[in-house]
Amino acid sequence: MVALTLLYGARQTGIDNACHIGGLIAGGAMGGLSARLYGQNRLVTEGGIIVAGSLLLTRAIWLAQQQMDESVLQVRQSLREAFFPQEMNKSDDKKKQQLAEERNALRETLSAPVSREQASGDLLAEIADIHDMAISRDGNTLYTAIENTNSIVVFDLGQKNILHTFTAPIAKEKSVKHCGGCKDQGVRSLALSPDETLLYATSFEANALSVINVATGEIIQSITTGAHPDSLILSRDGTKAWVMNRTSNSVSAIDLVTYQHVADIPLEKYDGTGTSNKPGAWVMALSPDEKTLLIPGMVRGDIVRINTITHQKEDFPAGVARGVVSAMGFRPKNGEIIFADSQGISRIRAEDQQASIMTQWCSRSVYSVEGISPDGQYLALVSYGLQGYVILLNINAGQIIGVYPASYVNHLRFSADGRKIFVMAKNGLIQLDRTRSLDPQAIIRHPQYGNVACIPEP
Incomplete structure (x- = not known):
């Protein structure tokens, strides 16, 4: 009988294997220990073994049940969907109805x-063809990025006339084959400094963040970024900037106090062939x-x-x-x-x-x-x-x-x-x-x- 049980356990997997072989080993150990003890010691030892064995068996069953729970739940869910589709639909409808009521309570009264x-x-x-913009706090001055001509137009919104136009040479794309549909670089994004004396522009110069004096249009600093810098965010105090680089698929962290490129953070593994199809x-x-x-x-x-x-x-x-x-x-x-x-x-x-x-x-x-x-x-x-x-x-x-x-x-x-x-x-x-x-x-x-x-x- 022992041989048959051991053979059956060896042919099973997972919990069956563990129970059969583990049970035989535990039973053999208990029998051997019991045979070597006498009298009071034997009763105490057997009682302790039974208690300890019960606790261990309970723990083993609990662990096995935890492993089985996920698969059992999946089977139960499949059975419910197969044999009680109406019940599932009613549950989903109830959830949708509850969500609809919650959303209706948040609806606005429209003008x-x-x-x-x-x-x-x-x-x-x-x-024409504004790609990005920045507006002064008083709402009077508009700064627009025109990518096609690589120019920044400064516009008086009150007088409806152009105040200045800043231009820079368009950076020619050197290796189009490594950049899908990349084209020659032109200015992509703009941001004003908190005191509105400086304008920051990406791709106004090739692979750089340009720092421009608003009054004169002079580029006072060119800070190296990754390839094809695009969107731009400034900290509220204007001391830091983060630039998203399209082709290198990275973010450049920049110190605007020292005008230093601090770090490049790669986003994902990327071969540089993707492009942004989004105009903004x-x-x-x-x-x-x-x-x-x-x-x-x-x-x-x-x-x-x-x-x-x-x-x-x-x-x-x-x-x-x-x-x-x-x-x-x-x-x-x-x-x-x-x-x-x-x-x-x-x-x-x-x-x-x-x-x-x-x-x-x-x-x-x-x-x-x-x-x-x-x-x-x-x-x-x-x-x-x-x-x-x-x-x-x-x-x-x-x-x-x-x-x-x-x-x-x-x-x-x-x-x-x-x-x-x-x-x-x-x-x-x-x-x-x-x-x-x-x-x-x-x-x-x-x-x-x-x-x-x-x-x-x-």
């Missing part, structure tokens, strides 16, 4: 719709405490988290997006991260860094996500097509709150208070007022566009 002419906003500057600057997000920089990776669409003090990448459990991330930002009040990707809008909670889906796109194929407001409450999209629109979405409620006619949009920016939207269109810079909109139902009922934000599937 009365205005005419198409009023909703189209004001043409601030008739400057690439998205980055700096946390309210300025200790964390988030940026989408170019290869897999993951979100990369960078410690701005150590210049090192850090583990980010919620870093996997569902496609390419096109907009991202922190909510200053609670530190939550809001990002939009190919599938919808997600939120990453500050307390546990876990992501949850807030909205999935209904008609994603006809919209391009362009930006998130500074408070993280609104998201702007642009529709494709000759007769296009800017669509403004309340993120929490999944509600379209604004529809504004706008065609050939390159990029857009929110004002600091989020009440205005600056649209960089083909014919110039347009300012939209958030409260002066067409009827949102018109776009929802439109056969080409339809609704934007649908309740996510449970």
Whole structure:
């Protein structure tokens, strides 16, 4: 019998093998020890062995059960889906209904719709092909980046005239074969210093961040970056900058006090062949405490988290997006991260860094996500097509709150208070007022566009 049990146990795997062989070994040990003891010692020893054996067996069964739980749950879920589909559907419907009620409670009361002419906003500057922009705090002076001509146009918004035009030679692309569709470099992004005496520009010079004297247009410093520098973020005190480099797929950390290139942080393994198909600057997000920089990776669409003090990448459990991330930002009040990707809008909670889906796109194929407001409450999209629109979405409620006619949009920016939207269109810079909109139902009922934000599937 012992031989048969041992043979059976040897032919099994996992828990069966352990139980049979372990049981035989334990039984043999107990029998041998019992045979060598007499009297009171024998009773005490046998009792202790039984208690210890029971505890060990209980622990072994618990560990085995833990290993089996996941597979058992998967089997149970499969069986439920196969034999009780109506029950599963009812559960999903209940969750969707609950989410719909939560979203409805957050819906805004909208202003009365205005005419198409009023909703189209004001043409601030008739400057073609603006790629990026910066505006002075008083709202009087506009700085525009024109990539095609590698020029920076300074425009007086009050007088509606050009004050200065700064130009630099266009950097010729030396090795197009290693950069997919890369073209000759022209200025990509702009940022003003806090005192507004300096203007920072990426790709105004080849592979550099240029520091420009606003009064004279003179380049006073050229700070080396990675290949094809693109988007740019400054710290609030203006002492640090972070530059996203398209072709080298890295972030350059720069000290603006000493004008030194401090570090290059690689994002992912990358062969330099990818390109940005997006006409606007690439998205980055700096946390309210300025200790964390988030940026989408170019290869897999993951979100990369960078410690701005150590210049090192850090583990980010919620870093996997569902496609390419096109907009991202922190909510200053609670530190939550809001990002939009190919599938919808997600939120990453500050307390546990876990992501949850807030909205999935209904008609994603006809919209391009362009930006998130500074408070993280609104998201702007642009529709494709000759007769296009800017669509403004309340993120929490999944509600379209604004529809504004706008065609050939390159990029857009929110004002600091989020009440205005600056649209960089083909014919110039347009300012939209958030409260002066067409009827949102018109776009929802439109056969080409339809609704934007649908309740996510449970």
